[in-house]
Amino acid sequence: MLTTTSGGGHDRNTFHLIEKEDHDGGHASPVLLGFWIYLMSDALLFAALFATFGVLSTSYAGGPTPREIFELPLVALNTAILLVSSITYGFGMLAMEKGQTKTVQLWLAITALLGMSFVGVELFEFSKLIAEGATPQRSGFLSGFFTLVGTHGLHVSVGILWIGIMLIQVGRYGLNTINKRRLLCLSMFWHFLDVIWIGVFTFVYLLGMLR
Amino acid sequence: MSAPTDTDLHAHGDEHGHGSRSSYLIGFALSAILTLIPFWLVMARPIADPVTIAVAVIVFAVAQILVHTVCFLHVNTSGEGGWTLLAYLFTAVLLVITIAGSLWIMYHLNTNMMPGMMETGQVSSTP
Numbered sequence: 001m002l003t004t005t006s007g008g009g010h011d012r013n014t015f016h017l018i019e020k021e022d023h024d025g026g027h028a029s030p031v032l033l034g035f036w037i038y039l040m041s042d043a044l045l046f047a048a049l050f051a052t053f054g055v056l057s058t059s060y061a062g063g064p065t066p067r068e069i070f071e072l073p074l075v076a077l078n079t080a081i082l083l084v085s086s087i088t089y090g091f092g093m094l095a096m097e098k099g100q101t102k103t104v105q106l107w108l109a110i111t112a113l114l115g116m117s118f119v120g121v122e123l124f125e126f127s128k129l130i131a132e133g134a135t136p137q138r139s140g141f142l143s144g145f146f147t148l149v150g151t152h153g154l155h156v157s158v159g160i161l162w163i164g165i166m167l168i169q170v171g172r173y174g175l176n177t178i179n180k181r182r183l184l185c186l187s188m189f190w191h192f193l194d195v196i197w198i199g200v201f202t203f204v205y206l207l208g209m210l211r
Numbered sequence: 212m213s214a215p216t217d218t219d220l221h222a223h224g225d226e227h228g229h230g231s232r233s234s235y236l237i238g239f240a241l242s243a244i245l246t247l248i249p250f251w252l253v254m255a256r257p258i259a260d261p262v263t264i265a266v267a268v269i270v271f272a273v274a275q276i277l278v279h280t281v282c283f284l285h286v287n288t289s290g291e292g293g294w295t296l297l298a299y300l301f302t303a304v305l306l307v308i309t310i311a312g313s314l315w316i317m318y319h320l321n322t323n324m325m326p327g328m329m330e331t332g333q334v335s336s337t338p
Contacts, residue, residue, distance in 0.1 A: 033291045040302040047306040051313035076250050083242055086283055090235040191283040195276055201246075202272035206253045210261045210268075 035185040039192045042155075046196050049148045050203060058211065059140030066141075066208030069134050071125070075205045078121050079197065082156075085114035086194045093187050101175050104183075105167060111190070112163040115156055122153045145204060152200055155193050162186050230285050238282025245275040 092107030126146070129135075136146040166186060169179050249268040251257075258264050280286045286299055 033294055036291070036295050037298055040298050043302050044305055044309070047309040051310045054310060054314045055317040072250065072254055079246055079250075083239070083246065086242075086279075087235055087239045090230075090238075090283065091232075094232055094235070188284060191279060194283070195279045198272050198275050198279070202249065202268055206249055206268050207265055209253050210265050 029181060031181055032184060032188075035188060039188060042192070043196070046148075046151070046199070049144075049151055050199060053144035053148045053204065056140035056144040057208070061139035061141075063139040063142065064132070064134045066205075066211055069129055069132065070205055070208055072205065072209060074121060074125055075201055078118055079201050081114050081118045081121070082194050082197050085111050085118070086191055088114060089187060089190050093183070096175060096180060096183055099175055101170060104175065105170055108163050108167055108170070112160050112167070115160040115163070119153055119157055119160070122149070126150075149200060149204065152193065152196055155196070159186070159190055159193060162189070230282065234282050234285075238278055241278045241282070242275055245271050245278065 088107050089111045092104050092111065095103035095107060129142075134142055136143050163186065166179070166183060169182070173179060249271045252264050252267055256264070258267075280299070286295055288296055290296065
């Protein structure tokens, strides 16, 4: 193989070397850009859900209207929790830059706790709505509401699970290159969810109360 | 092939995942203000006209999304040679087309297909 196709093999080797040089000269890893593209496609998923909710937002089918069922203080609390969790994760990233493993773990744990309180408040809200008879099958508006807000809550739950995994990873292997890259991806994911929440509290809750 | 070194990731990450302490604090302060005002507008109702409030609330949301994008997600013109920004803008265009397009089409479908509308001949003209 090596002797018969020496010309081709040589070319391939040369190409490989060039690629490697290029690789070291700036693009350390394609993972971050790839993850960013994933987030953008996730944004399109939410776009579809926002569009569905927007179309169905006045289809009450004689059921409850937003003004009757939404509690803005609860939504304000959740908004505050998620915003604070965004900055606690940011502080974790700053600690990572300085290589402070313990501080990173502390900020990650605080972020996870804030995320859990967010999901907790949301589940409390959902259970209250369902107890009042405002179930997803009650009207088009409620189907759209539960799908959109539920999908966001599911994303946050996955984010919390990911933080848990990263706590174990950082605890076991420290802040190595791979873990740092993973934490950077998780950082984008977490901040992205906060951006989606801005859309949710604005278009679902605040505009719903004005209707 | 050798694993990317720490310095590589750093040079990389500086454009991507983590900014400075001040960028996070500025982002947090701006976001807090841009959240408080719309909630106050809707809960206290200092303006009577709901349409004015709705427009203001949407403007604040767009502003806050931009603040998050710059201060927390660190999207800028140099990150990944501009590809992050390009993907972001492309997504924003698709997002607006999907949401505005759906609302536009379904609104006219609703008004034209409303039971009783056809008999009275009040069919809205779709622009």
